[in-house]
Structure formats: structure tokens, C-alpha cells
Amino acid sequence: MPHTAPTRHLHRPRRTARATLAAALLLGALGWPAWASDRDHERARQAVQDGQVLPLxxxxxxxxxxxxxxxxxxxxxxxxxxxxxxxKLLRTGGQLVKLKLDARTAALLESKARPSSR
Incomplete structure (x- = not known):
């Protein structure tokens, strides 16, 4: 059987290092060790220092x-x-809400709510 190279998902429109950067920011803000790569953590830290992003x-x-x-x-x-x-927020009544905020100003850009399952 011929060896085939593993396929990679190369199409990721306009988004960079989401999950690992999120882990670095959230866990770092809470004082826990981050799972993100050093590069992702450094990018986030640099963006905060440069005033491009408010601290979490x-x-x-x-x-x-x-x-x-x-x-x-x-x-x-x-x-x-x-x-x-x-x-992603869980409101008191059980409603799940996804918010998008401008990271420089914390202004609300978008809000999507999913009805509670109760």
C-alpha cells in the first residue's frame, strides 16, 4: 500500500490561534499555567502591551x-x-450567550443568545 501524506486543514479564514491563545489569556489571568504555546502567549502579551488589546x-x-x-x-x-x-456566558436562567467584544475597547460588537433548555 503506498504511503500517503496526512491531509491538513489549511483553510482557516481570517482567524489566528484562537483556542490556544484563549487558554493562555484565561488561565494566565487566573494565575494558572497556560497550555498555549509560548508564541501565542507572547502575541497576546505583546498586544496588551501595545494597547491593541485590553487586559482580560x-x-x-x-x-x-x-x-x-x-x-x-x-x-x-x-x-x-x-x-x-x-x-460565552451562562445567564442565571440557563440561557447561553455568545458575545463578541472589540478587544481594544470592550465595546459589544455582537450578541447571540441560545434559549435555555429549561
Missing amino acids: RTVLERLEREQPGQVLEVELEQDDGVWIYEV
Whole structure:
């Protein structure tokens, strides 16, 4: 049987290092060791230092005041050169909400809610 090279998914439109960068930011902000690569962690840290991205702690504090709920997941991504925090929240009634925030200003860009399963 001839050896074939494994296929790779090369098409990833305009998004970079989402999951690993998210883990680095969230776990780093909580003081836990990050699972992300050093490169992803460095990119996130540099973006904060350069003023391109607000620190996650700042974003979460604002979010708590404006969009109450339990934060389940946070991702930082770059879409067409714009840094975006994607946040998944669980509201008190069980509603799951996905928010997209401008990572530089924490302004709400998009909100999608899924009805609660109750």
C-alpha cells in the first residue's frame, strides 16, 4: 500500500490561534499555567502591551457590570486585523450567550443568545 501524506486543514479564514491563545489569556489571568504555546502567549502579551488589546481582567470586570452571568469560555482572535474577545456566558436562567467584544475597547460588537433548555 503506498504511503500517503496526512491531509491538513489549511483553510482557516481570517482567524489566528484562537483556542490556544484563549487558554493562555484565561488561565494566565487566573494565575494558572497556560497550555498555549509560548508564541501565542507572547502575541497576546505583546498586544496588551501595545494597547491593541485590553487586559482580560479589565474586560471581565466591565462585562460583569454590563452582561451579568458566569463566564464559561473566552477566546481572543484576530479577524481582518481587528482583535476580538469572544465570550460565552451562562445567564442565571440557563440561557447561553455568545458575545463578541472589540478587544481594544470592550465595546459589544455582537450578541447571540441560545434559549435555555429549561
